[in-house]
Amino acid sequence: MFILAIFTAYLTDMVDHSINTQPMTTKRKCTEIQEIKKRFRHTTNGYTTKTTENGIISKKGKYTSPKKANRLYHLMGQRVLHVWEGYRKECPNNPVFVFVLPNNGTSLSLEDLPKSYHENECVFRHEYEVNKEACTITSSPKSRKILIGRKERIELKNTVEQNINQLLKDHANIEMIGVSSVRSKNYGPQDTKLIRETCIVLYVHVKGVIPIGEEEFPRRIGNFPIDVREGKFIPYGRVPGANEYHQRLLTGCQIVRQTAKSFGTIGGFLDLPGGGIGVLTCAHVVLTDKECEQFINCRPEQQTDLRKSVPWRTLQICQPDHYNDFGTVKDFVLYPGSSSDVGIDAAVVKINNEARLPVSGEFPWDEKQITGYGPDNPMEFLSGNCIEIKPELEGCEVVKFGAATGITRGLLAHRSLFVKRSHVPNLAFKDVMYNQMEIQPLQGFDGFAQKGDSGSLVLMAHKGNRTKLVAVGMVVGGTTFNTTVVTPILNILKEFNLPNMCLKTFRHCPWPKETSSLAELKKEQNKQGKEIKQLKQNIQEYRKDHKKQAQQQRKESQKIISLIKGLKRDNARNRQDDQKH
Structure with a gap:
């Protein structure tokens, strides 16, 4: 009992x-x-x-x-x-x-x-609930004005690369690893102080709680102190939304997998080696969470049995909704990277519908005038050029167009960020990304990117000219303290073995208006046909006028030649008469 x-x-x-x-x-x-x-x-x-x-x-x-x-x-x-x-x-x-x-x-x-x-x-x-310490630091004027020197940045990068694996092995609660030019002291509602000191930042979900079996974080690593803050990585591309339909695809358009509710952004176009044009975006935009877990640490050359067993090449990708498919997934990379290698989360979608092939380097329309782009100065990416982020470029301004937020501007903070994509405090699935770039939003912007902007192309003005943009990276997610995580673009292109290592180029030409029906498209074609006929008539008339002018010039030149000959004859006769006398 x-x-x-x-x-x-x-x-x-x-x-x-x-x-x-x-x-x-x-x-x-x-x-x-x-x-x-x-x-x-x-x-x-x-x-x-x-x-x-x-x-x-x-x-x-x-x-x-x-x-x-x-x-x-x-x-x-x-x-x-x-x-x-x-x-x-x-x-x-x-x-x-x-x-x-x-x-x-x-x-x-x-x-x-x-x-x-x-x-x-x-x-x-x-899952993404943290305190406001990191957000307060990144948004403070002091942290924005103080920049890290070139030599110090190189030393920081080398220090992080040498110690990152040991840090992750000894401390399972690390969510991200970054650097900062300021360090917080006595964080609280009133006593928070910002000290000018270059430091390595370790981000955790819950500050002050040490996992069982582990010791507290070290005070210093090499010549740099440690600053612990609360922060999490947030994948961008898992929120349902809507955008306008584009007959011809543009960089920045919203795309969605046919059998999923989440959407992402077109991050540029590629000339595929085997022929055709491809769309660049994030792998987690075209794959589900379960598929991402299966294919973690999978590169194109690693054709495992698991990769072959899933018919991912038949996945239909649409723009902007599930009823307007334009292509299928050609390849993808889900590679965490290492202390000396860059983590990649990228996919290439081949465009199968010829009627939707891109013909312009312009971006969709955005009404935000604060960005400096407008009807007289449209944002366009024509060159397809991609550059490597060097230490001297850190702190420079960048711009992006995302399906969720449109045009935004930010500053390149640093290029050695480590993030953990999963909320589980271990590396069982290797769901991490090494050596990412961090972007801070400029003043006047709520953020540089938000959910739905995954795949957005991050651009930088070439030699200060905002009309000539070059690509530096692709948005993969963000943080809880309002910064954006970006993967270097050259490392993405290298993973797909692209020979020219650049995106598709476009010539500068006016973009035709979008047509919503076949009748409007025929009208536009008829107008263009009439204009071509008019141009041909003008050319013919010009040729006739040119012939007439040429004939008149020939007649006048013949008259002049005959006059010159007559003058020569008269001169010869006069000489002969003078000699006789």
């Missing part, structure tokens, strides 16, 4: 904390439990709390599923994305549980958890 009473109390406790009370088949229930267990195993750091004689937590014993976590199975996947255990520096023996919630309005409190968690500290954070 005693055992039966304990079993009944356990079942009652499980029912009280259950979320989904709808009936479920045995097969479905088993499948969900297995999926939740599998997901939970990936969300743990793999270490248990072990206290030594000195009271210090060590990372000796690994575990798979702690007893306290068993009762969280019914929460995982519905109200909790991920949970991990840590401790605070001040109290190393008191565990802290961090619950990561989805960004769908879901809330969770201590009362929703089993009673065994009530005696411990629990932190509840949404």
